[in-house]
Amino acid sequence: MVSKMNKIKRMARGAVVFVALAAMEVIVRAIIRKRRPRITYGPMHERDRIRFDYLNQKIWQSDVLCKNMLRFERAAIFCLCGILRDHNLLEDSPHLSVEQQLAKFLHTIGHNLRNRVISAIFCRSYGTTSIYFRKALHAIGELRNDYIRPPSLETPKKIAGNH
Numbered sequence: 001m002v003s004k005m006n007k008i009k010r011m012a013r014g015a016v017v018f019v020a021l022a023a024m025e026v027i028v029r030a031i032i033r034k035r036r037p038r039i040t041y042g043p044m045h046e047r048d049r050i051r052f053d054y055l056n057q058k059i060w061q062s063d064v065l066c067k068n069m070l071r072f073e074r075a076a077i078f079c080l081c082g083i084l085r086d087h088n089l090l091e092d093s094p095h096l097s098v099e100q101q102l103a104k105f106l107h108t109i110g111h112n113l114r115n116r117v118i119s120a121i122f123c124r125s126y127g128t129t130s131i132y133f134r135k136a137l138h139a140i141g142e143l144r145n146d147y148i149r150p151p152s153l154e155t156p157k158k159i160a161g162n163h
Contacts, residue, residue, distance in 0.1 A: 047123055048095055054122065059103055070106040077102060089139035096132060104129065105136035 059069050066074045081098045084090040090098045100122070108118050119129040 051100065051122055051124075055100065055103060059107075069110070070103060071110040072106060077106070083143070084139050087139075087142070089142050090135060096128075101132045101136050105133055105140075108133060 059066050060074060063073045063075075066072065066077065070077065072080075077099070081090075081102055084102070085098055090101055092098055104118055104122055107113065107121070108115070115126055115129045115133060118124075118133075119126050122129070
């Protein structure tokens with residue numbers, strides 16, 4: 001009986017020692033992690049400048065270019081951006097303004113392009129392009145009640161009188 005009790009006590013002490021060692025290991029790893037230098041990313045302003053230059057040269061330079069690329073005039077796009085901002089449907093992110101989000105969306109649907117093509121043009125990942133496309137699509141859809149009038153079900157008199 002005594003040997004069984006001693007055996008249980010030894011096992012309990014071993015379990016306590018094991019738990020203490022495991023806790024110490026966790027603490028040591030946390031300390032090492034804190035001492036490790038953080039990963040810093042390179043400056044993103046170069047990529048942002050390239051995107052900004054593309055928008056300036058290919059889209060915002062003139063109304064003709066803007067209409068060819070986005071199927072809208074510049075004034076209409078900036079007005080739409082203001083509406084989307086006022087309704088809190090789109091907001092600027094650290095590296096993508098509402099104008100850029102809307103330009104990517106309009107360029108995609110205006111030329112029936114794939115997200116991969118838009119990703120290459122605007123130097124973004126496919127995931128980022130897809131996320132912002134869906135955001136812009138949702139934002140435009142939310143304006144439907146305010147700016148899209150359903151068709152009338154009545155036949156105009158001019159057509160009704162014409163046999």
